[in-house]
Amino acid sequence: MSRLKRFLTVLVTLMFSLAAQAGSHINILVYHHVSENTPASTSVSPAQFREHLQLLQDNGFNVVDLESTLAQLQRGETVPDNAVAITFDDGYHNIYDNAWPLLKTFNFPFTVFVATDAIDQQYSDMMSWDQLRDMHQAGVTIANHSSDHGYLVRHQPRDEQWLTSTIANIEHAQERLEEELGSGVPKWLAYPYGEFSDALAERLQTLNYTAFAQHSGGVWSGSDFQAIPRFAAAGIYANPKTLLTKLQSRPMPVDEAQVSDMVTTQSRPELVATLVERNDFAKALNCFVDGAWQDSSWPSDLTFRVQSDTDLGEGRHRYNCTAKARSGDFYYWYSKPWLIYGQQDR
Numbered sequence: 541m542s543r544l545k546r547f548l549t550v551l552v553t554l555m556f557s558l559a560a561q562a563g564s565h566i567n568i569l570v571y572h573h574v575s576e577n578t579p580a581s582t583s584v585s586p587a588q589f590r591e592h593l594q595l596l597q598d599n600g601f602n603v604v605d606l607e608s609t610l611a612q613l614q615r616g617e618t619v620p621d622n623a624v625a626i627t628f629d630d631g632y633h634n635i636y637d638n639a640w641p642l643l644k645t646f647n648f649p650f651t652v653f654v655a656t657d658a659i660d661q662q663y664s665d666m667m668s669w670d671q672l673r674d675m676h677q678a679g680v681t682i683a684n685h686s687s688d689h690g691y692l693v694r695h696q697p698r699d700e701q702w703l704t705s706t707i708a709n710i711e712h713a714q715e716r717l718e719e720e721l722g723s724g725v726p727k728w729l730a731y732p733y734g735e736f737s738d739a740l741a742e743r744l745q746t747l748n749y750t751a752f753a754q755h756s757g758g759v760w761s762g763s764d765f766q767a768i769p770r771f772a773a774a775g776i777y778a779n780p781k782t783l784l785t786k787l788q789s790r791p792m793p794v795d796e797a798q799v800s801d802m803v804t805t806q807s808r809p810e811l812v813a814t815l816v817e818r819n820d821f822a823k824a825l826n827c828f829v830d831g832a833w834q835d836s837s838w839p840s841d842l843t844f845r846v847q848s849d850t851d852l853g854e855g856r857h858r859y860n861c862t863a864k865a866r867s868g869d870f871y872y873w874y875s876k877p878w879l880i881y882g883q884q885d886r
């Protein structure tokens with residue numbers, strides 16, 4: 541082999557290996573309780589949690605520091621391949637007692653979102669400020685989950701007065717976190733119950749908050765950074781096999797600016813989603829309304845449409861759509877959360 545040929549071979553190999561290490565998305569997991577004595581729907585047992593961490597380690601996932609990796613995505617930079625981030629909402633005591641020791645064993649970074657009133661009022665099932673400080677000093681990211689963990693957008697009218705008091709609720713929590721923990725608290729919010737509206741998200745954007753919701757799906761550079769999806773991993777979602785399918789999925793590149801508000805009065809909300817591209821989609825799109833298969837259509841090459849054919853009641857609902865990839869054994873994943881609230885139009 542000539543020197544030039546060998547040089548080129550090395551170069552091409554290097555380029556491929558670099559490309560393999562450069563990812564373009566993060567899949568974020570959300571947990572609440574790691575305990576055997578808490579509500580099943582929002583809990584994993586310590587044994588299940590250890591199994592999840594082992595699954596991440598055994599399948600080549602890079603468990604990343606969410607703050608720095610998200611910043612890379614927001615700047616349009618590449619991120620580690622197979623990037624996964626671990627988050628907890630609410631700040632339960634069992635995270636300190638049961639989850640943290642296991643996370644230390646695996647040396648995995650993670651984030652805890654806390655509602656500060658419950659910490660200030662020293663609820664017995666919540667961590668104390670001293671415990672949160674312990675974690676913060678050890679490099680754990682502690683962030684905002686509002687002051688009171690209220691329903692932020694279930695309010696009528698959702699006028700300027702509502703928006704002002706909602707922002708005050710969020711800013712109070714941010715102040716308490718900064719007072720208690722000092723520097724290193726990111727300007728992040730995890731919406732209680734994953735409920736948000738376009739108006740709230742837009743106001744948070746003007747205040748430089750990044751915000752996290754609770755619908756499933758991965759994060760990419762085109763994500764709505766005021767409504768970042770996270771995969772639930774507790775209760776019925778704790779099964780390692782289905783969890784692995786989600787962890788291996790990639791975000792469907794939907795143009796979020798064109799998707800309608802989460803809050804709707806319609807009992808059969810219509811999702812019209814336009815993709816940036818769909819070159820790697822194998823065949824049919826499979827969509828589900830609250831887990832039940834639902835017919836979808838393509839009004840144009842890059843735009844798909846889904847609408848429930850039964851009335852949905854007030855409260856949270858979810859449309860999920862997946863498409864198998866052509867280039868590998870994984871799915872493209874998209875989830876649209878709805879909050880049906882207010883006067884029904886049917």
Ligand SMILES: [Zn+2]
Nearest residue numbers: 629630732733
């Ligand atoms: Zn919560």
